[in-house]
Amino acid sequence: MNKLENYVTGSWITGDGEGQTLFNAVTGDPIAAASSKGLDFSAMADYARKVGNPALRKMTFHERGRMLRALATHLQQHLPEFYRISYQTGATKADSWIDLEGGIGNLFSYASLRRRFPNETYCVDGESHNLSKQHSFMATHLLVPKEGVAIHINAFNFPVWGMLEKVAVNWLAGMPAIVKPATVTSYLTEAVVKKIIASGILPEGALQLICGSAGDLLDHVQSQDVVTFTGSAYTGLKLKSHPAILRESVPFNMEADSLNCIVLGEDVEPGSADWEVFIKEIRKEMTAKAGQKCTAIRRIFVPDSKLEAVWKAVATSLEQTIIGNPLNEKVRMGALAGATQKQEVLEQVDKLLAGSQLVYGSLNSVQLLDADPVKGSFISPLLLVNERPFENLAPHEVEAFGPVSTIMPYKSAEEAIELSRLGKGSLVSSVVTSNPAIARNYVLGAGPWHGRILVLNQQCAKESTGHGSPLPLLVHGGPGRAGGGEEMGGLRGVKHYMQRLAVQGSPDMITAISNVYQPGATGKEDVVHPFRKYFEEIVVGDQLLTGRRTITESDISNFANLSWDHFYAHTDHTSLEGTLFEKPVAHGYFILSAAAGLFVDGSAKGPVLLNYGLDELRFMKPVYAGNTIRVKFTCKEKIEQEQKLDTDLPRGIVKWLVEVSDETGDQVAVATILTMVRKKSVDPSDSKDV
Structure with missing residues (x-):
């Protein structure tokens, strides 16, 4: 009888003894035997931490995401073989579709999520916080990959989906995995893992497989590890109460069968x-x-x-x-x-x-x-x-x-x-x-x-x-009987495999650490206008302090006629009593447009291809005719964009912090604008304008 293999510390090996016999659910015929007896579970965990973890942590979110996409595409090519094996679990084609193509779909979904992360090995989590009156002390939160291994103990009902929906998340986060599927259907999991390993797409140590008992694996968990379990509430409670999990405060996510x-x-x-x-x-x-x-x-x-x-x-x-x-x-x-x-x-x-x-x-x-x-x-x-x-x-x-x-x-x-x-x-x-x-x-x-x-x-x-x-x-x-945990959830799921830490310091230091410009940090002024720089040449913190423009009554009137925005606060000179305004106020969108007129360099065609969007726009103080505005324009963050086709222009997205102030120095508006910027590797004369 065929004996299933375990993938351990970079090698396929069979467990000792006869093992547990696995049967075809439809015919009752024996299929294979599974055993994990004799495996060195301590060595598996150590190998994941020392080999797989450093390899994944060195990769950026974008690299990990592309790895998931490549793996999903590779597994799709072997679907006919997987379906043939899946029928032996008693599953119909529709059932197998959920398990197989649903699992592969998880890889594709999390591969796409890479675009929600920076092209870094870590990321900023949430808003930054000013902690001082003079804006010299602040804090933010970072998410960094844990240095342990994700151990997944899965149920029998979805031997492929149960694995892929979990490993997609921990791989994107930068953690390796040890997968222990339920033994009764582990022959299908083994078939899929063999194709994964043979592809060479994953770095060594990113995935190990146990076909059989988990042995003393949980005895060797450490504080940087994460354990997940899918199955009965009774078994889940036993695992969650394991002394090593309690002693090391290991995160334990349980998804239990529920009513x-x-x-x-x-x-x-x-x-x-x-x-x-x-x-x-x-x-x-x-x-x-x-x-x-x-x-x-x-x-x-x-x-x-x-x-x-x-x-x-x-x-x-x-x-x-x-x-x-x-x-x-x-x-x-x-x-x-x-x-x-x-x-x-x-x-x-x-x-x-x-x-x-x-x-x-x-x-x-x-x-x-x-x-x-x-x-x-x-x-x-x-x-x-x-x-x-x-x-x-x-x-x-x-x-x-x-x-x-x-x-x-x-x-x-x-x-x-x-x-x-x-x-x-x-x-x-x-x-x-x-x-x-x-x-x-x-x-x-x-x-x-x-x-x-x-x-x-x-x-x-x-x-x-x-x-x-x-x-x-x-x-x-x-909650409750269902285990009290959560899996997947897009960005939420990725964060389960990362450590959130608060980082405090000066705006300059937090900018340098996070690679995201923080308000109050020292800008990097240059004689070269930011819009004259290619994507690779732009540096986070690049800053332009513009000239000034005095707003006139004609500006306000002309913008009202151009935009058809005749809201009373912009046009009524007689009945503003009881409002927030002393006299007709400039349109907020006019102030933003005027700001763009100050920071945009339109003297000649350059690397900036187009305006990509606008985020986080706020108007903080009214601007009246006679007020003078100027703009501090700073590179906040850079986002890589991939070429979907060979004919696509290599480019990236740059986020710019736009801070508009009046003659008193008070901020009147703040926004983040996004521009699409050409990469230097393309000769502008050889490409069409976008």
């Missing part, structure tokens, strides 16, 4: 479009991955007057679901991951039946297409009804991790919210309604108990990603 719920709004009537959306969503979430999703719908809350109509409609819908061999194109629901998982589901259903009745499905038989019910790990979808949800609490406490859901009635919107809370925290809840008041009441009332809430109706159903689909840019996690 997610869906609510049918009181406004939804049988036969309506929203009713059909509701029934379809339940069927999809019960049968996708054979119900083996941490986000699957376990509890269904409906107005008590519609209880029977709902369960009959759901039962009719489930009856149309063809179950069997996922290789058959007609099949819509495959097998559970294995015989052990099937047995666990049935045991949990027995607990639910103590206070509920089975209204659809069978505990002992299931009609299959092209599959053997004895050899395969198949189960019928099971729909239960609990008519007394405040008395029979099992549906709020017991999870059957398969195609099992319980319908329960509520008498009021407040009761629906209270029932949702009885699950003690979940990853996701949905409410189906077209009534904004019902939606708002539910979101605000149930919000503290759920990590994500989907408001679903006919208006968004066609394009909705659905109740059970975590998205890379949204947080995935939940």
Whole structure:
């Protein structure tokens, strides 16, 4: 029998002993054996910290992002092979698409996030803060990569997505990973990791794989490490309480299986479009991955007057679901991951039946297409009804991790919210309604108990990603029973693998450290106008102090006529009493335009290609006719831009701090403008103007 390999300290090796036998969930045939016995887990952690971590930390966010993009593109080329293996887990093509292409999609999503970071190994986090009257002492926050390793202990249901959705984030942050997938489906994870390692895209030490037990790995965690866990709340609590994790204060992120719920709004009537959306969503979430999703719908809350109509409609819908061999194109629901998982589901259903009745499905038989019910790990979808949800609490406490859901009635919107809370925290809840008041009441009332809430109706159903689909840019996690953590979430997720530190000092020192100009720092004046410099020649802190311009009444009147902005404060000379203004005030946008006239060098075509945008514009003091303004124009930050096509002009984005002051020295306006600037490597005479 084939034996899975572990990727350890740069080599593929098999564990000692016979290992655990892994079976085809559809046929029951043995596939491989997995063992991690004999691995040196201490050496793995040390190798990640000493080899993988320095290599990743030296890379900039942009380099790490391009690495993710290259890896995603590489894995796409091997999808047919991955699909063939995935079928053995019992997954249909649609199920495998979520796991495989959803996982690769996470790589692409986080690769794109590189543009939200500077082309540095670290980044500024949030606003800076002046801490002194004379503006000589200030502080900001930086995010720097941790010097440890991310250890991911994953569940069996998504052997690829579960890995890629986590490593995409820690790699972008600059940390290596050790991945320990659930053993029962680790053969698919191993196949994907082999392609990753063979690609040579990752620096050595960035990824290691354990197929089998995690052994004493957690004994060797250190304070710079991060541990994540996906699985049961019971196992997660044991890991979270590990002495080394507590002793070293290791960040531990848990995403536990939870009793997610869906609510049918009181406004939804049988036969309506929203009713059909509701029934379809339940069927999809019960049968996708054979119900083996941490986000699957376990509890269904409906107005008590519609209880029977709902369960009959759901039962009719489930009856149309063809179950069997996922290789058959007609099949819509495959097998559970294995015989052990099937047995666990049935045991949990027995607990639910103590206070509920089975209204659809069978505990002992299931009609299959092209599959053997004895050899395969198949189960019928099971729909239960609990008519007394405040008395029979099992549906709020017991999870059957398969195609099992319980319908329960509520008498009021407040009761629906209270029932949702009885699950003690979940990853996701949905409410189906077209009534904004019902939606708002539910979101605000149930919000503290759920990590994500989907408001679903006919208006968004066609394009909705659905109740059970975590998205890379949204947080995935939940309070209480759901683990109390969060994964992904775009920029938020990256920050989990970085150390946030406050840095205090003078504006000059903070500018030098952060490579972002801080107000009050010493500028670098040059005889060469900033707009005459190519992107590579511009330095953070480059500064221009412009000449002066006196604002006239004609300026204000002409701008009003040009812009059609005749707001009374600009044009009324007679009735400004009770307002903030002494006399007609210059338009804020005129002051900004006049500022541009002072700092722009338009004498000849230069490296500046175009105005790219405007951020953080504020008007702090009125400017009247007779006031004189001048501008301090400073390079605040430089942002690399990649060439998408060979024909694209090499260029970058420069952020400029524009500080407009009057004759007293007071600031009247401040803004950040962005310009697109050509790189010096291009001869302007050989390119078209942009």
